[in-house]
Amino acid sequence: MASSASAAALLPLPSPSCSSSEDSDDGKHLPSPPAPEANTPPTQQQKRRRLERDYNVAMKALALAGDLDEVVAVFAELKRTAADGGDGGAPPNVLCYNTLVNALAEAGREGEALKAFDEMLASGVAPNASSQNILIKMHARRSEFDLAWELIHKSGVEPDVGTYSTLIAGLCRAGKIVEAWGVLDWMLEKNCRPMVQTYTPIVQAYCRDGRIVEAKLLMAEMERLGCLPNVVTYNVLIRALCDDDKFDEVEQVLMESSTKDWKPSTVTYNIYMNGLCKKGKAKEALELLDVMLGEGLEPTAYTWSILLNCLCHSSRLLDAIYLLERSTELKWYAGVVAYNTVMSSLCEMGKWRGIMKLLTDMIKKGIEPNTRTFNILIRSLCVGGKSSLAKSLIHSQGFAANVVTYNILLHWFYYHGKLTEANRLISVMEEKNIAPDEVTYTIIIDGLCRERKFDAATACFLKSLTSGLSMDVLTVLLNRLVYADKIWEINRIFDGKDFVPDHHVFDLTIRTFCRAGYCHYRTFYKLNLILDAMLKRK
């Protein structure tokens, strides 16, 4: 199999070491051992500083690992320890507060972030520029630029290059390039010198808009000003060039890197490979793996994930399985998501035996399958004509069936006209307290209509309204009823007390009738009848 050449070339790599293979350099920020002081014992203040530093390092590591609750707990412990420390119960310093507020804000827990910030102010801890920048980033992400401005003007903290850069990045993300330029002018007026982090978001905003020429002009301007674009800026440009199918230009940009004083990184190659994969150039993407290895760059979990997806989407399942099987040798700790990706592709091709084999392999490796894994297996068994096996699986121990599991089976039953089986399954869902979702209702309603049980389908829709109106569900029902000329049932939809149609519903109804040919003068009265019923509800 020629296509495995690149992966095979990796086999002689040294066996995995115990160290982390992550591409970040976070490992370098581990707490340094306390510096041996001169013979004098540390003062109370020194002890305090060390305590805060250690707690701060721990909180940052926990935040990085996504364990936010633990960050909050560690901060609470710091407060308690500090209060008992015999130095008057001083609150944690601004750096610790910043770490807490940032972790909360990054995790989308904005309310708590603001509360922590207020608590800091109430404790008499003065915010610094970073505290302000953290909140500005939070506001900018929610497009609350008025709040960001207010903070800058009222906080009394002098904005720094980070403040302006954060604001520019937020504005650019919201597509407000003109306003971002305004902030840039403002900082120049204030004699604050922009950094590469200030310009790069603007380059990115141009790239996102497909304005590559302007992005390149700005990069040239950066060079002229002595603020050289770095690997991140070039990565942004390369991504845009890939999206635009300009792979020759990518090659040129890479070739010029040595003279332009920047060095492509693993991220650069990840972006390039992903770009090639998205355009169906799996072969070229795999060849890049050898190029990056040749440059001494180690592939990361991202790299493998990109290549795996690439192989799956280009129907090179054998190569994908090959990659999975050798993942440990490649120093890649493929997890359940990687297995699910490959299994999902096998499912599309109806290869349930292959899925079974991968399931065995992953369990042997100690990788625990999740509900998605089982759902993929169940669907593949249905597709492969083994529905009784699929059915028995949902009752097996160690498998938490969810609404998706039931939807897969319901779809299969309705599709094959097995209404009794479908009804039985709906009862099981009720017994097990698994709430139907939009997809469930769509499947049931479509299935019933196909069997010409329009009355039952309408009743099911009215029941679905208890959990809110879904336009998708209504579209399916309305379409079926209109084409079957079931005017009485349509009238029933708009008869219920809970359903007040809005303009989207009117729009959908009129469009559906017209598409089905009811806008002819002889049949138009039917649509009129329904519109009258709808207007009565309004």
Added chain:
DNA sequence: TTAGGGTTAG
């Protein structure tokens, strides 16, 4: 503190 990869089921 300030910028850059991808993400699996109906």
